[in-house]
Each structure stands twice: as C-alpha cells, then as structure tokens.
Amino acid sequence: MTDTGYDEWLAAIADGEGYYLACPDGHGSLPPRRSCPHCGAAELTEESLPKTGEIRTFTEVHVPAPDFADEAPYVTAIASFGPVKLTGVVRDLPADEVDLGTTVSVGAGANATTDERLLVFRPASE
DSSP: OOOHHHHHHHHHHHTTOOEEEEOTTOOEEOSSOSSOTTTOOOOOEEEEOOSOEEEEEEEEESSOOGGGTTTOSEEEEEEEETTEEEEEEEOSSOGGGOOTTOEEEEEEEEOTTTOOEEEEEEEOOO
C-alpha cells in the first residue's frame, strides 16, 4: 500500500530535496495537505526544508511493534526543522549520545524488518 503524497515527499527527502508546505502566515506543515492545519489557508507553497534540525524529544525503544522487531533497540525522535517537526529513527549515533538539542540531518532509510522506507536522522556534519 502506498500513500502517494507521503511517498513523493519521502522520495524528495531521499534525494536531498526535502520540503515543507508554508501558508501566507508562515505556518509550516507536511504534505499531503490541501490547507494549513493552523489557520485554514488554502494557498500553500513548497519551501525548502532546512538542512539540519534539532532533536526536541526522543525515546529508546526496547520492545518494538512487530513492524520494527529487527530494529530494536533503536531511538525514535522528534526533531524541529524550522517551522515543522519531523518524527524519525536515529541512525549512526549511539543511543547514549542522543540528547535534547542534538543537531541532525534528515534522510530516508530502510526498515530492517519490513524493508519499507522510513524517515531517519543522522548526526549533522559540522
């Protein structure tokens, strides 16, 4: 099963061309959207996603859902990228080094259990 709007957005992330949707009032949201979830504006434009974000919250998962059985243990995080927040799995960074404020880049990776694409965060290059 595919989610066309999300799959296209994730492909853009994988290609290094991530974007978000912005309304005239400056609110950010993620596709697919027809209107701003904050103010209802129907005029949305694609804006480039910042190259780096900052981890706002995270958790280390030891007892995963079945679709992530081969990933455990892993860290899932919410990171702020300008006006939007993204949820992804942290890769290439030991769990004990993940902290609030850690600077990360965003990309696409494969789920070890299902082989489906997923959003991943990696330590940002300095």
